[in-house]
Amino acid sequence: xxxNVCNQNEATIHIQEIVNNNKKAMHLCSECAVQxxxxxxxxxxxxxxxxxxxxxxxxxxxxxxxxxxxxxDETADEEKKDMPDLECSNCGWVLSSLRRTGRVGCAExxxxxxxxxxxxxxxxxxxxxxxxKTPGSKATNKSSNSMLKLMNLQKELDELxxxxxxxxxxxxxxxxxxxxxxxxxxxxxxxxxAK
Amino acid sequence: xxxxxxxxxxxxxxxxxxxxxxxxxxxxxxxxxxxRNIQGLPFPxxxxxxxxxxxxxxxxxxxxxxxxxxxxxxxFHMSDYSVLERQILLxxxxxxxxxxxxxxxxxxxxxxxxxxxxxINEEDHLRIQALCPGLQLxxxxxxxxxxxxxxxxxxxxAYDSQLGHLTSCPTNVGTGMRAxxxxxxxxxxxxxxxxxxxxxxxxxSMAVRGIFGEGTDNRGNLxxxxxxxxxxxxxxxxxxxxNTIITQLxxxxxxxxxxxxxxxxxxxxxxxxxxxxxxxxxxxxxxxEALNSLSDIRIGVDMGMFxxxxxxxxxxxxxxxxxxxxxxxxxxxxxxxxxDIFRAAFVRKQLxxxxxxx
Numbered sequence: 001x002x003x004n005v006c007n008q009n010e011a012t013i014h015i016q017e018i019v020n021n022n023k024k025a026m027h028l029c030s031e032c033a034v035q036x037x038x039x040x041x042x043x044x045x046x047x048x049x050x051x052x053x054x055x056x057x058x059x060x061x062x063x064x065x066x067x068x069x070x071x072x073d074e075t076a077d078e079e080k081k082d083m084p085d086l087e088c089s090n091c092g093w094v095l096s097s098l099r100r101t102g103r104v105g106c107a108e109x110x111x112x113x114x115x116x117x118x119x120x121x122x123x124x125x126x127x128x129x130x131x132x133k134t135p136g137s138k139a140t141n142k143s144s145n146s147m148l149k150l151m152n153l154q155k156e157l158d159e160l161x162x163x164x165x166x167x168x169x170x171x172x173x174x175x176x177x178x179x180x181x182x183x184x185x186x187x188x189x190x191x192x193x194a195k
Numbered sequence: 196x197x198x199x200x201x202x203x204x205x206x207x208x209x210x211x212x213x214x215x216x217x218x219x220x221x222x223x224x225x226x227x228x229x230x231r232n233i234q235g236l237p238f239p240x241x242x243x244x245x246x247x248x249x250x251x252x253x254x255x256x257x258x259x260x261x262x263x264x265x266x267x268x269x270x271f272h273m274s275d276y277s278v279l280e281r282q283i284l285l286x287x288x289x290x291x292x293x294x295x296x297x298x299x300x301x302x303x304x305x306x307x308x309x310x311x312x313x314x315i316n317e318e319d320h321l322r323i324q325a326l327c328p329g330l331q332l333x334x335x336x337x338x339x340x341x342x343x344x345x346x347x348x349x350x351x352x353a354y355d356s357q358l359g360h361l362t363s364c365p366t367n368v369g370t371g372m373r374a375x376x377x378x379x380x381x382x383x384x385x386x387x388x389x390x391x392x393x394x395x396x397x398x399x400s401m402a403v404r405g406i407f408g409e410g411t412d413n414r415g416n417l418x419x420x421x422x423x424x425x426x427x428x429x430x431x432x433x434x435x436x437x438n439t440i441i442t443q444l445x446x447x448x449x450x451x452x453x454x455x456x457x458x459x460x461x462x463x464x465x466x467x468x469x470x471x472x473x474x475x476x477x478x479x480x481x482x483x484e485a486l487n488s489l490s491d492i493r494i495g496v497d498m499g500m501f502x503x504x505x506x507x508x509x510x511x512x513x514x515x516x517x518x519x520x521x522x523x524x525x526x527x528x529x530x531x532x533x534x535d536i537f538r539a540a541f542v543r544k545q546l547x548x549x550x551x552x553x
Contacts, residue, residue: 105241127427130359132370135352
């Protein structure tokens with residue numbers, strides 16, 4: 001079977017899903033699957049919500065029994081139907097809503113559905129731990145200032161290159177790289193035990 | 196009363212579109228938006244009407260109290276506005292299309308020069324955006340960072356030490372930040388290199404979208420490049436990475452343009468000249484034809500092929516030829532056919548004025 005997206009490669013990823021007794025099937029080659037999921041989480045393959053698929057894929061990778069949607073046979077579908085829908089006690093949001101909309105209902109949902117979300121996050125983001133701003137902290141003045149400095153240095157570098165003053169440019173480039181390293185080194189964070 | 200607010204917006208120039216910024220010939224504007232939620236309240240998707248009202252009140256109070264967007268702001272309760280009026284806000288990129296559809300318990304705060312806007316009860320409790328003309332993401336970050344920190348003193352944000360800012364959609368979790376730059380890339384399109392460029396950018400886990408419509412629609416040769424990942428890197432790291440990629444794109448676009456001018460001068464002149472002819476003389480003009488022709492004029496202006504039209508005239512037309520704006524100017528609802536006629540007359544007049552300026 002050929003991939004539904006490129007129609008060239010053999011489809012190796014088969015996604016089948018049943019929502020309210022409606023069966024949907026999607027066949028992708030691994031290249032297209034990876035590309036689509038990386039490029040646009042909200043990508044819609046002709047009626048297919050990628051958010052939906054992303055969660056389904058991560059569920060299957062996470063090996064949550066009974067929730068795998070890579071199920072080709074009816075028994076697995078039956079099993080899925082019988083699984084009680086996981087619900088957030090804080091806001092009443094259910095797992096099936098998360099899978100349908102790609103959204104959660106409240107902050108607590110992140111804990112309730114963490115198995116599904118944590119796996120999906122791997123496909124969405126470059127890391128698993130927040131290293132950005134913390135609320136309540138002052139504006140990141142220090143880094144803002146460094147950034148302005150960085151911006152000015154970069155402009156200077158462009159000018160040097162344009163004037164073909166390469167020796168000076170090389171020195172400046174090293175300076176810029178040092179500054180970048182300084183800006184980019186995340187503040188040490190205490191690593192909490194895994195959830 | 197509400198009409199006055201829309202009129203006020205229309206009277207003022209859009210700073211991010213009409214002021215000059217670095218690399219403004221190719222990078223039209225830089226934008227950063229932050230998704231923020233208030234601790235202890237469910238996200239809008241699952242909130243009850245009562246809770247939505249609570250969120251709205253809390254957010255509005257905090258915005259007024261903290262005065263983070265200054266004194267010259269306009270606040271809109273979306274339920275007071277017609278579909279057409281909301282469409283105008285959408286065309287001005289002050290609200291999202293999802294937000295335009297939501298009537299109840301939604302508000303918008305806009306700085307009068309439109310450099311900053313805050314949506315309340317969109318997908319998240321707060322969607323804060325800041326914009327600057329040209330390529331200056333760091334400057335935008337500096338502004339929005341300050342605003343966010345100030346607001347955070349009044350509003351307790353939903354936050355987790357590992358996942359960062361908690362958002363309705365896990366694709367935004369962490370920094371809650373989407374930084375984007377609007378680029379005009381006709382050189383890459385005309386040279387047939389745009390797809391390769393987009394693929395390259397995608398490989399670096401940045402997204403490229405057309406500005407108008409959905410997905411790969413590239414009317415007007417306008418593209419938006421933005422970060423995808425919001426977790427695992429700091430805001431500065433993300434912006435730095437995006438900035439580097441955009442700088443490269445700008446360089447490639449410049450190269451393509453100068454190659455075209457060198458090797459295919461008459462192809463380029465003809466392309467621009469024909470589009471100028473259409474805009475000056477057509478009597479019906481679809482939005483697609485107008486955007487594409489304006490794009491051609493913009494290259495002409497950038498390359499100094501006209502001295503009678505400036506970049507701002509073209510930038511402004513990119514905004515004002517959109518359906519809701521036209522209908523506002525016409526002071527009535529227009530069918531699609533009538534809009535095309537009105538649009539043609541509007542553009543003819545604008546370009547005629549522009550020419551007489553010089």
